[in-house]
Amino acid sequence: MAEALLLHAHKIDHTTRATFAPQHLIEVLTYLKKTLHFDQLLDVTAIDEKPMKMVYILRSHDFIDSYILTTSLDETHTIDSATSLFESAHWLERETYDQYGVHFVGHPNLTRILNHEGFVGHPLRKDYPIAQGQMCHETLDLLPQLQARLESKGILTRQSDGTYSSGSRDIMYLNLGPSHPASHGTIRTFVALEGETIVGAVNEIGYLHRGFEKSCENHTYNQIIPYTDRLNYCSSLANNVAFAKTIEEMLGVTLPDRGIFIRVMLIELSRIIDHLVCLGANLVDLGALTNYWYLFNPRETAYDFLTKLTGARLTNSYMRVGGMAHDLFVGWEEEMKRVLADVEQGMGDTLKLIEHNRIFHDRTQNVGILTPQRVRDFAISGPNARASGVPYDMRKTAPYYYYESFDFDTVLGSVGDVYDRMMVRFEEIRQSIRIIRQIMARIPSGAVSIDDHRIVLPPKPSVYDSIEGTINHFKLIIDGVRVSAQSHYSAIEAVNGELGFFVVSNGSGTPAKVKVKAPSFTAMSAYASMIEGGQIADAIATLGSINIIAGEMDR
Amino acid sequence: MELERPIIEESIDNVIVTRLDSAVNWARESSLWPMVFGTACCAIEFMATTASKYDLSRFGAEVIRFSPRQADLLIVAGTISYKQAPILRQIYAQMPSPKWVISMGACACSGGFYDNYATVQGIDTLIPVDFYVAGCPPRPEALLDAIVALQHSITHPNASKGLAMTCCDDGVCKPCTIGAVHG
Numbered sequence A: 001m002a003e004a005l006l007l008h009a010h011k012i013d014h015t016t017r018a019t020f021a022p023q024h025l026i027e028v029l030t031y032l033k034k035t036l037h038f039d040q041l042l043d044v045t046a047i048d049e050k051p052m053k054m055v056y057i058l059r060s061h062d063f064i065d066s067y068i069l070t071t072s073l074d075e076t077h078t079i080d081s082a083t084s085l086f087e088s089a090h091w092l093e094r095e096t097y098d099q100y101g102v103h104f105v106g107h108p109n110l111t112r113i114l115n116h117e118g119f120v121g122h123p124l125r126k127d128y129p130i131a132q133g134q135m136c137h138e139t140l141d142l143l144p145q146l147q148a149r150l151e152s153k154g155i156l157t158r159q160s161d162g163t164y165s166s167g168s169r170d171i172m173y174l175n176l177g178p179s180h181p182a183s184h185g186t187i188r189t190f191v192a193l194e195g196e197t198i199v200g201a202v203n204e205i206g207y208l209h210r211g212f213e214k215s216c217e218n219h220t221y222n223q224i225i226p227y228t229d230r231l232n233y234c235s236s237l238a239n240n241v242a243f244a245k246t247i248e249e250m251l252g253v254t255l256p257d258r259g260i261f262i263r264v265m266l267i268e269l270s271r272i273i274d275h276l277v278c279l280g281a282n283l284v285d286l287g288a289l290t291n292y293w294y295l296f297n298p299r300e301t302a303y304d305f306l307t308k309l310t311g312a313r314l315t316n317s318y319m320r321v322g323g324m325a326h327d328l329f330v331g332w333e334e335e336m337k338r339v340l341a342d343v344e345q346g347m348g349d350t351l352k353l354i355e356h357n358r359i360f361h362d363r364t365q366n367v368g369i370l371t372p373q374r375v376r377d378f379a380i381s382g383p384n385a386r387a388s389g390v391p392y393d394m395r396k397t398a399p400y401y402y403y404e405s406f407d408f409d410t411v412l413g414s415v416g417d418v419y420d421r422m423m424v425r426f427e428e429i430r431q432s433i434r435i436i437r438q439i440m441a442r443i444p445s446g447a448v449s450i451d452d453h454r455i456v457l458p459p460k461p462s463v464y465d466s467i468e469g470t471i472n473h474f475k476l477i478i479d480g481v482r483v484s485a486q487s488h489y490s491a492i493e494a495v496n497g498e499l500g501f502f503v504v505s506n507g508s509g510t511p512a513k514v515k516v517k518a519p520s521f522t523a524m525s526a527y528a529s530m531i532e533g534g535q536i537a538d539a540i541a542t543l544g545s546i547n548i549i550a551g552e553m554d555r
Numbered sequence B: 001m002e003l004e005r006p007i008i009e010e011s012i013d014n015v016i017v018t019r020l021d022s023a024v025n026w027a028r029e030s031s032l033w034p035m036v037f038g039t040a041c042c043a044i045e046f047m048a049t050t051a052s053k054y055d056l057s058r059f060g061a062e063v064i065r066f067s068p069r070q071a072d073l074l075i076v077a078g079t080i081s082y083k084q085a086p087i088l089r090q091i092y093a094q095m096p097s098p099k100w101v102i103s104m105g106a107c108a109c110s111g112g113f114y115d116n117y118a119t120v121q122g123i124d125t126l127i128p129v130d131f132y133v134a135g136c137p138p139r140p141e142a143l144l145d146a147i148v149a150l151q152h153s154i155t156h157p158n159a160s161k162g163l164a165m166t167c168c169d170d171g172v173c174k175p176c177t178i179g180a181v182h183g
């Protein structure tokens, strides 16, 4: 019965697309979740067309298949909320409300999430002027939200005059962040304490919302690459690749093998240096400062490598649609060997200090536990999911870029606590080093970019010496790469998990819409429930261990 | 036995005569306590500046505070969104005087390439800024340069401010020769 509600369903590779009538949302999602086992809601977003469209992206229980649902809304822009079926829908729907003004009926807390409370209008509507900022004068009072949460947990009772009472329990409220060393300057947590124990918590994000998706709609595809650098800025190159790969799939082009190998190598190098910052910072949060020096120093060697290759330490912008800026530099093998040796050294030194350290164990074991079920409910991916024993690694479940041909292990934890999340990252660094060593042994020679000058820039001699080359160059820079009208979702296993781009093109050189499926966003939405029952110090350790990168979360 | 008494004429060599302001500024110069308002990518380069290779402590400004009440230098490293604006203002107001501000990176200086609805187009629309550091992100050397220039401006009240890289040869402060805008 519910199957008949799915219209125009068609499957290409592992992705099925279908449409449905908006009033059937709950039946359709229930059918997909319960019968077809698509138990993770990865993303919810809207497309501002006439009429307004809604998009839902789901992932199957075995992580192999995706389902992309679209529906058109009437002019009231209203649809049922999926929060009764998927935990991840809470924040995803709030974002869609905030950015597009879609109303979700039955959502328990449909408020803004990225923009501030006083913001008027919905910035991702096409008629909202891109540069129209709105000053914020006051930070949001999170007390009502927290009180509602405490009431739902039976800790507070609402009096007849509308105020709350905690009975004989002594509840204290404490605000953490966003200007707090452990909250990366951008994450705000408001907790209710009973003694030392956190009995309730709520979060506020959006402090680093810098309009990525709106800016994308105003730039050509290649101009977007530098913006992607700054999503997860600890591993810029991985974001570059995720975006370029999405656009290349839309164009129907495949990179030469050497280009693919370089990309894989740089993704894995990004994974290493990102994990190094995450672990170093997490250990500082635990009070173990020395490890920070040990783990940060190898990053400097990697920065030297990247500076030679790309000209920048952090924000590399090395990828292009259709390939990359240029080939590797002469002598890169030696430098890469030095990077890997330094990483191994730093990691070894750190592990010597913490591996058998009682204080470290006490602070991290059985703290901030994330169960496998909640991983799926919140659509969490990456090392955070794997630490809970969930074997979700796109390099294995949906291999791309020859990952199936590399010899490496998926690292799994057993408890899903802070300890597992940290140890999974340490081990993933080792696995990434293995992959890079295999690449160094196997990397083929040849071109690094495709040879189609409607997509990649012509070689400089032809630009300087021929009028065709000059015009070709000029047109590509000014108009951008033209992508035929379509919508496409593609993702890679980035450092924090599945980093996906849902792109809508309209045939021009500028996308009509770009939505990032950011792993940090869903991980953060689970945070409040992870710290309840623990202490403040545990909350700090937990936050560090899920590696929230605000640039990616808030976009 | 009679104690030897110091002879007053000799000890005059060990006395420094100065103005109180100069003495206090001399002390301030090399013991800046920075509070980093790090929000984004630039904060990662700030971390690099404090780590072993660049080692901020060589310049006497490594006592990083996370309470504005204990800091006299605010380093704003990262994009400031409108949602963040009231917080930045509050943090600045909580710092005791005298206090200085370094704006690190294109975003903090001007909004950077986030010329859009979410981003404050330069923190100097919210709080006063003493030094601007260009870059996206600036390299650690650039931040160190700004800190050194700031220290210099503390003991040389007439030194130019604005962009880092003030020029001061032979103890004479000159306007910056690289065409900098002076704040």
Ligand code: SF4
Pocket: A230, A315, B040, B041, B042, B043, B077, B078, B079, B104, B105, B106, B107, B108, B112, B135, B136, B137, B138
């Ligand atoms: S200036 Fe550049 S590196 Fe610094 S916060 Fe802004 S985007 Fe990031």
